Amino acid sequence: MTPRKQTDGRVDGTPQHVQDTGGAITMPTIVTGQRLLAAVRDQTFIRGGEETCVEGAKYDLRMGNRLLKAGGGPIDVMKLTETQRSALFIDPGEVAFVLTEEVLNLPNTMAAMLSPKRKLSHEGILVLGGFFIDPLYRGNLLVGLYNFSTTRWPLRPRKKLIAAVFYVLEEGEIDTFPQPESISDFPDDVVRLMQNYQPIRLEGLRDAIRATQQEVTSLKNEVREQDDWKKEFREDLGNVLQGIRALKEEVKKLTDGLENEKSLRVSGDQDLHRDFVKIESRFGQLEQQKDHRRTVKIAIFAAVIGALVTVVVSAVLLGLRHWL
Known part of the structure; x- marks a missing residue:
């Protein structure tokens, strides 16, 4: 399949910095040596720089005076x-942002590639950010610094952070590029982010890892003891089932006893009712006998009274006769 030609004459699949110009392959030109020194002295595409930061084919961009923690x-x-400056550090596990001391002013014929200084990684610092600068960029560079070591890292302005390699584009690569967003101070969204940012301390991570290791060890012990646990569980389950069977027997005995008690109480109630009827009948008879006896007593009492009255009257009459 024949590669499709693009409108700028570049073949698909060919790196953008390699052009096919009638069979001759050309590449962007790297700005080196005296041309870099001249850019620093003349303040052309590197402003606020120092000649001591030029190293062969690259320029070392430095930390500026603006920091964000x-x-x-x-x-x-x-x-x-001075005391406050000496207290500026990036703690282990913390991220800070800085602006470069230098200001770039790239024409539309130039781009730059960035690479962190190797010594920073040796000090436990990881550089965060983009590593390609588009043509027409004008402004400082925003650099993130993450401390992945276990010691505090001092924030010292003028320290070299990033090496920049500048490329002059070939004629076929030059285009009407859009104006990149320039940075002269920390963007508002980055400021808001850092205001709410809480660093993850390595001590906390170590504690979490240690706790996780302890939990894993505990789980391993539980797995090893699983057979013993199952055995104990089976024994406990057997004891529970045996207890349930014994409880069922006791419940059955209690139920049978309650049924017997119910039958006895029904029979006792019937006997008690019969006895009550007998007693009630006997009381009726006694009441009748009592009334009869009362009548006899009254008759006897009346007879006695009558006899006494007769005797008294007779005596009185006899006395009267004798007196007369």
């Missing part, structure tokens, strides 16, 4: 006292 706003190091 967690929980606060931008810091201007020049406005701090």
Whole structure:
């Protein structure tokens, strides 16, 4: 399949910096040596730089005076006292942002590639950010610094951070490029991010890892003891089932006893009812006998009274006769 030609004459699949110009392959030209020194001296595409930062084919961009740490706003190091400056560090596990001392002013014929300084990684610092600078970029560079070591890293302006290699584009690569967004101070979204940012301390990570290791060890022990646990569980389950069977027997005995008690109580109630009827009948008879006896007593009492009255009357009459 024949590669499709693009409108700029570049063949699909060919790197953008390699052009096919009638069979002759050309590449962007790297700005080196005296041309870099001249750019620094003349303040052309590198402004605010120093000649000592030129190293062969690259220029070392340095940390500027503007810093941004967690929980606060931008810091201007020049406005701090020496004591305050000496207290500026990136703690282990923390991220900070800085602006470069240099300001780039790239024409539309130039681009730049960035690479972190190797010594930073030796010090436990990881550089965060983009590593390609588009043509027409004008401004400082925003650089993120992450401390992955176990020691504090001092924030010192003028320290070399990133090596920049500048390329002059070939005629076939030059185009009407859009104007990139320039940076002269920390963007608002980055400031808001850092105000709410809480660093993850390595001590906390170590504690979490240690706790996780302990949990894993505990789980391993539980797995090893699983057979013993199953055996104990089976024994306990057997004891529970045996207890349930014994409980069922006791419940059956209790149920049978309650049924017997119910039958006995029904029979006893019937006997008690019969006895009550007999007693009630006997009381009726006694009441009748009592009434009869009362009648006899009254008759006897009346007879006695009558006899006494007769005797008394007779005596009185006899006395009267004798007196007369």
